[in-house]
Amino acid sequence: MLKVGLTGGIGAGKSAVAKRLVANGAVLIDSDVLAREVVAAGTPGLAAVVDAFGAGVLTPAGDLDRPALGAKVFGDDEARRKLEQIIHPRVRSRAVELAHAAPPDAILVNDVPLLVETGQAPSYHLVLVVEADHELRLRRLEETRGMTADQAAARIAAQADDQQRRAAADVVLENNGTLDDLHTQVDRLVRDRLRPFEEHVRSGTAARFGPELHIAEPDPTWPAQAARLIARIRHAIGGDLTVAHIGSTAVPGLPAKDIIDLMLAVPTLDEADALADRLGRAGFPQRLGDWADNARGLPGQTWPKRLHGTADPGRPVNLHVRVAGSPGWRFALLMRDHLRAVPAARDEYAAAKAAWATQHADRYAYGEAKEPWFDAEARAADDWAEETGWRPSTS
Template sequence: MLRVGLSGGIGSGKSTVARRLVERGAVLVDADQLAREVVRPGTDGLAALVERFGAGILDADGALDRAALAARAFADDGARADLNAITHPRIGALTAQRMAEAPADAIVVHDIPLLVEAGYAANYHLVVIVDAPVPARLRRLADRGVAEPDALARIRAQATDEQRAEAADVLLDNSGPVEELAARVDELWSDRLVPFERDVRDRRPAGQPSRPVPPDPTWPRQARRLAARLSRAAGERAVRVDHTGPTAVPGLAAADVLDLQVAVRSADDVAALADPLAEAGFPVVRPGSDEHRSADPGRPATACVRVVDSPEWWAALLLPAWLSADAAARDEFRAVRRDEQERWSAAALPRAREWAERTGWRP
């Protein structure tokens, strides 16, 4: 199963993307729909709301009057916290139930408006954000009868474009005709989501490029997303997760493969993480290895699980720090072929250690 988080600002076209993905075969879990289900008449969720906020939040038929609830629940921070304490656990439990009910080979799309705001990005194999310029969003909201001042207030209350970009593995531009958006969604489905799901299920790493490319200023951002997923998957066994390798060195051309290192306390932890990391999209390259590779064909990456303070752990952190600080060493590295980089790094390690001793560098 592949878990995809889908989000976007109000008026961005997120629902249009969700419908297209369902047409292609995705299983949709709609957070807004689940939020309504947990407070339907007869549910313990609605009973808890009435107990906290009073019978005045019900309409004449005994259903939830959302406007009346909003007037009471958003009156102060305490009331809003009580509302969230009642609804969020129930929505979370129903979300988990719906995902568990999906077939083993499903691509499950979780349509959740506040994915970024709630910090949920690390829960998914992939996060898709739908984006559109504010004027286009305002026009769409106006077509729904939302006045511009109210629309702007809602937009400003949500995550910023930068915050969404930080969370997005895929950023879908919905500034043009709907046909263009549909074509991009179809391409995403066939070229990335379908093979990603298959390889996660089969625990098979995706291929990795070997040719160097110009430095990408977004590599650190992309590495942070993957590190958060690895940390979530590893749980308490992970001491830390670091971006390592050539892509961690600013301004250095490298193969477009993100290297990460998951630090653990013991060799037992290395073995114990084989299954959790595979389920998170990083299958082990071979049984017994500490090296995991991403199953995502759209984002090549490697994650090595190493014991804290081991020579390998130390070297993986030291080398990019040294290369970042030493221009001459970077020039040497640039001249080395990718298949020779590991040998060069091993030979250069004494020089990196001397630099660490001289400068007082520590992980």
Template sequence: MLRTGLTGGIGAGKSTVARRLVERGAVLVDSDRIAREVVAAGTEGLSAVVEAFGEQILRPDGELDRPALASVVFGDPQARRTLDGIVHPLVRARSDELVAGAAADGIVVQDIPLLVEGGTAPAFPLVVVVGVDEQERVSRLVSTRGMAESDARARIAAQATDEQRRAAADVWLDNSGSAEETRARVDALWDGRLVPFEENLRAGRPVAAGPPRLVHPDPTWPDQARRLADRVAVAAGSRGSGVEHVGSTAVPGLLGRDVLDLQLAVTDPADAGPVGEALAEAGFPADPHDPGDGAGTVAVHRSADPGRAAVVVLREQGSPAWRHAVELRDRLRADDRARDAYAERKRAAAAALYADDPDAFRYSAHTAAWRDDPNG
């Protein structure tokens, strides 16, 4: 099963994307719909809301008067926290039930409007954000929902910014074009990423490393690594002792393979088992061909996401392997000559020796010789 978080700002057209995903076979867990269900007439949720805010937030038929409640909580942070404290646990519990009931080979899409604001993005193996620029969203809210422009802008301003959403997005799905263009983008996402990602997860199969193709440094690598590091940290929980971005993609200006290297520290090697299971669920199954070494590396995991190659290496905190990864990264960041020498070694290995190699293990071993002894 693949759990995918879906979000987007008001007016971005998230529901349109969700409908197409359902047409392609996704199981939709709609947080907005669940939030209405848990405070319907006769529910314990509605009783708790009435107890907190009074019967003036009820309609004559006993249902929740949403505009009346909105007038109470909008602009009042404490009232909003009180309401969230009632509704959010109920929504999470019902969402968990629906996810648990999905098929083992299902692609579950959890539509969560405030996924970024709530800080829950790292809990998903993949996050899709539906994006449209602010002016277009305002125009849509005015024309399709009858909002005053000032109200539309106030609603947008109360949510996360596009910058915050981009930081959480594994996929930024542009919905600014026609309906046909959006359908094509959703279909490409489904066929090219979601389906193979789910198949890899179910099989416990990491994406193959592939040949060692070097690329120019990408200035977004650190941001991408930060997003994955947050996901790894959440999966590891209290058994983890910090996640570091290491390797070539962690060194500004250094060419490298487009593979993010993360180092997860554990204080007890015995934690590798339960941590490994959690990493596999989060999208990083163990690499059966790379069990670790005797210098502190206890396990190697790789991404099952065909859209983002990554390696997560579990190392005992303070071990020689743990220190070496951090010290090499910091040295290459600080010493341009060392960085250039390492780049030349990588370039020669990729182009002259292993360009046609079906995987990168021998290339990695060759460059490791320089890392271990740069003067040798």
């Protein structure tokens, strides 16, 4: 089962995306619908709302008077938080029940308007955000919901802004064109990413990426992408284990293969093996074999580890699981910090990458060509560490 979080600002077109996902076979859990169910007449949720806000929020028939309740909470942050504390836990509990009832091969889409505001993003395999231009959203709210311009602007301002939603988004769907344009985006996403992602999660296999080599220009979003993945891993494994962004994509200004390298530090490799199933269910299945269990160390050495990939065909990831304090763990952090701190070393590595890329057409030959550089970098980084008093940091 693939768990997808869907969100977007009011008027952006989230409901249209949800409908198209359902048309493509997804199972939808709509938080707005659940929010109404949990405060329906006769429910404990409605009783809690009445206790908090008074009988004035009821209609003569005993149903929730939504306009009356809205008048009490809109613009009052304390009242809004009180209402959220009543509704949100009940909605989440009901969503869990529905998720358990879904087929094991489902693409399960949770439509959550306040997904970002409530911090739920790490609980999903993938987060989709629907966006539209501010003026277009205002016009839609006026035309389709009968709001005044001031009311529409106030509703938009009360939610997370586009920047906050983008920070949580694995995929952004732009809805500034026609409905057909939006449907084309959704259909392509389901075909090329969501369906294979679900199959990989269910089978516990990593997505395969071709051997073709491409060195990308530095992407300023790499750290934010890594942060989302790290939050997902921490949510999956719990506890206080650290996960760090390592490798070339963790060094600002350094060209790199568009692969996010992460490192999970564990007390022992037995602990790494015990976490393998949880990581797999979260979308990071283990890669097996000698090449995945060991990493090259200094001459004549190997540095044992476990290697996990990603079930997501749209975002290449290597998750290295190493024992905290081991030589491999130390070198990964030291190399990253050395290249961050010494621009000349970073630029020398960038130039070497460009030369290797012209000489080799695939990633594997390129990786072998880098081996002598790593020996030299290990010595230079160790000298720098001694000079500066460097200590490992996972940040």
